[in-house]
Amino acid sequence: MTSRIALTLVAVLAVVATAAGLTLLAGGGSGGDVSPLVKDPHGGTIPRAQLDDVLLAADEVGATTPRAELEARGEMLFGSSRVAKEGESCASCHVLGGGVNAALGVITHRRDAGQPVSPDNFTGVRDAPSLWDVAQTAPYNWIGTNRTLDAQAATAIRTHFLPADGAEQADPKSADVAALVAYMRTLTAPVTRHDQGRLSAKELAGEEVFVGKGGCIVCHGGPQFTDNLVHDTDVPQKNVPALGGPSDDPGSEGVPGGFNTPHLRDIRNTAPYMHNGRFETLENVVDFYNDNPITAGPVGLRLTATEREELVAYLKTL
Secondary structure, three states: OHHHHHHHHHHHHHHHHHHOOOOOOOOOOOOOOOOOEEEOOOOOEEEHHHHHHHHHHHHHHHHHOOHHHHHHHHHHHHHOOOOEOOOOOHHHHOOOOOOOOOOOOEEEEOOOOOOOOEOOEOOEEEEOOOOOOHHHOOOEOOOOOEOOHHHHHHHHHHHHEOOOOOOOOOOOOHHHHHHHHHHHOOOOOOOOHHHHOOOOHHHHHHHHHHHOOOOHHHOOOOOOOOOOOEEOOOOOOOEEHHHOEEOOOOEOOOOEOOEEOOOOOOHHHOOOEOOOOOEOOHHHHHHHHHOOHHHHOOOOOOOOHHHHHHHHHHHOOO
16 A cells, blocks of 8 residues: 555656646745744744743753653643643643544634634634644644644643733743653554555545545645645635634735645544634545645546545545
């Protein structure tokens, strides 16, 4: 299975990019950003100098503390409702072990984190991504603003942990960052029939669509099925009538309208899909990309009904 993918990848890239008119918009973070403040996509900011100091100290903690001790403490912090703001522990959205809280739905994002959600203080909704193989899926968050897991942990602490008395945001502690990162590095995707090479004839046919006619592998390649880049694929905004209608989520600053390519491990269990949970089923996702001019060209991928069914069957094995 793996060798077949490797052998056909070069040909697929050429055919899809040329014949289907694929447009790739790559970005992925703030590697060249020299602004004094680092924005946390959950709301708020942290001074870059402070973040750099925390990350440097976290490296020292990681180098001098037994790994098992760090992992155990990180797991405690991840699931703790004592250190986090009410309803905002890591496990509230990302269940322990790497999956997602299916009952959560999508999360509302505010323009001003200090004010309640309203039609004038609403940028959009975001789907909580699963954390399977998170150590291999940089950059982090839906707009790819954090290039390292350490930075993502620090900004999440800044937003979601309890601040000191009178403060608006928590000051991330290097020991907490090191512990959370150590724990998250233990999160590995479940072993599936795909990993074991035990696919049915229908699923194997879907793999051929994934690699060939569908061109999915162009963005979703490698062990985690992601290219670790930010792309604009013209995913429609999600309508939220209670907040005045469609959201207005601009996506990445580096790639307007762009969002981080999600990994596809355990995708059968991580609905809804897209950065904003716009699609409820994998069938919806396949139909969208089958007709999407940005990724499929002006005439679409022209997948038959059978090919779409085969592709969904394959995706459910990842």
